[in-house]
Amino acid sequence: MIRVLLVEDEPGFAERFADIVRSDPEFELIGIAPNCAAARAVLAVERPDILLADLGLPDGSGIDIIRETAARYPDCDIMVVTVFGDEDHVLASIEAGAAGYVLKDSIPGEFLGLLRQLRAGGSPITPVIARKLLTRFKADAARNPESKATTALDAPPGILSPRETEVLTYIAKGFSFNEIADLLGMSAHTVTTHVKRIYQKLAVHSRGEAVFEATQMGLLRQ
């Protein structure tokens, strides 16, 4: 049984989602939290396998809940639920520890498919997000020209390996994981692993950036 917690203040979607999850015996909905406080209360006693969080909550941002959950339960898979998938919010959520997003009007099969993919170690990623990640890492590489990495092994955290860059580039062009696997001569699972590592690097990278900025502001002593 995969234990799912939904953080969502809109009752209509919560109800629809509850119906979809309950229709599949593989999943168990352990709760629906309508705000941050309720989510924290549930998370204090329960340990979900999957956390689905809306971002705009009445008493705060879902990004905080995502960050806290990622820190508290590293094994928990986290996804953002959103109406439009507007990319800046999604990118911020990924930095906080989410593994992607799911659109609220997705058809039931799509929902369940995404949840299974997530639990199996996959990381959904859209072409536009891939493009943004590429731009972002490229800008950082330009800022630190001395850290030129040629393989994944000697790449410092926060900098993409050539293979990861390749994968991201294909995703940005709209190719599916299976197609990329064919094009690059690897298994679809490896593609997934690459994407997951890219997400981790982004999270590590954004933590590093936060430390850098804090040092700049004099908040931390080196």
Added chain:
Amino acid sequence: MRRLWGIVCMALALFPLLVVHAATAAPAAQISAESLHDNSEVPPPDAAAWTQQTLPDNWNISRRGIGGTVWYRFDFSVADPNAVVYAIYLPRVSMNAAVYVNGLLIGSGGSFNEPVARNWNRPLYFLIPPGLLKENVNRVHIRVRGYPDLDGGLTAPVIDADTALSGEYESALFWRIILAQTTSLLIVAVGIFMLMLWVRRRQDAAFGYFGFASLLWAFYTADLYVRDIPVPTFYWELAIRSAFHGFALLLALFATDYAAGPGKSWRWLKALFWGMLAVVPVTFFLGGPGALFVLSNFWHVTTFTAVSGATLAALVVAWRRRSWEAIILIAIGFLTIAFALHDVLMKGGWIPDDRVNLLMYSAPPLFLGIGWLLTDRFIRTLAEVETLNRELEARVAEKSAALEANYSRLAQAEKLHALAEERQRLMRDMHDGVGGQLITALAALEGGRTAPADVAQIVRECIDDLRLVIDSMEPIEDDLLALLGSLRYRLEPRLNAAGIRLVWQVRELPPLPYLTPRNVLHILRVLQEALTNALKHAGATRITVTTGIDEAAGGALISVADDGHGFVPEAERGNRPPGRGIGNMRRRAEAVGGSIAIDSGPRGTRITLALPLR
């Protein structure tokens, strides 16, 4: 500036002291002697026709118009001839002298033949060899060579112990010779500096006048200390006197320029001065040695008048300007005129001859004053340039600030304009898409005859369109493929659910410069329409999305092909209007400058959107 003033004032205050010292340095002593006009090269015999003559003997008075050699003799005795070394000191002689003691030559000022050594300003001093002097009476013969009208003569010699006399001689040597040499050098340096300024700035004639005047003055004063000359005395005198007049006339030109002020030239006056400058040496040359004295006096008066007139004019102008500069000029000018007047009167015999040429001493303050004037002008010009530069800089800063303000105003206006345009675009997009679809959904729900699934479909399309609007605003940097990918990412689950496989055959597209949000939205709507048509109506099992470049076919191509049953082409549909979907696709493609090609048949439909490359 203040400090410079202090120096100038101090120099002017000290100057009279210097003149007084020089004037009083000439000894007033008189001794009784005898003289003989005789061209003999050795002392004439005692029996010759010697006549009584008190020293000093000024030939201008005692022998006017007479030149040649005059012998003087007198006796003297010393207390103790063998105990100390004695010397004979001749404070002034013109032109040259040789001294004999007890018939023996003990010293000479140089050549007695043409050109005669010039000692007219040089003190002569000779040691008397020990053992020559006798206990009682010693006889001195002095041979003096002079020229008619050239201040010939001899002042009273002084005979004393060398230790007692040498100081007086050294002092005279310093004041008359060494100081003159130093001043000459200094003035030459100043003159060369001014000439260099003038060469670089020909329009400043004052620097040129002053530079040449300085050189002429230096040459003129060389006569004070040059003993052996390379040319006969007449030509030397001619050159020296011409140099003096040249100097005076150049000063007159300088004063004229100053008085005329900028822009005016007083051409006739300057022509007169230039003419005099050329004529003076010629008259000297034509007149020959005999007329030198007369011509000299004539030109002295003439030049004096010219310089005085020009100086007075300059003084009047300077006085009107009421500057410190004016007061200095007035002081120096009057001093110079007074000195020159003194010399002219003395040369003409109108006042007693004190044997001091005062004009000589007006040169230092004159040079100091005029030099200061020119330097001041130079410095003021520099200061003006600096001020001008500062003002220019300030003006540039002001202008650039104004420009910046202007620019930011423009930028603000542009921003407002862009915002307004974006708002309009959003309104239009909402109206075209979501608005219409919501009305349709509302009508369907209110009518109650539409199946819930169909209403859901309408609402889903409504959401899809909203997403397109949001996607179109994504800053994708001309990368259309990422947006196509997004479209795929969203639609693929639905296609899969309907049993349709999506084949993705995209190639890199070149960056298209016209991908504004509005144009991107047009393109996305065309493609979404093509995909949903294939999904809803074609009964297809496979949809292939292809991108590529084909310049012949119109540029960048994006095609959506299905393997469904196709639809009725326009030609076979007769005069029925084309489907609303197809019409919209055409309109949107044309809005971005592209076109739509539809190829439909029983084995499927291919819709190709061609986009221009630029």
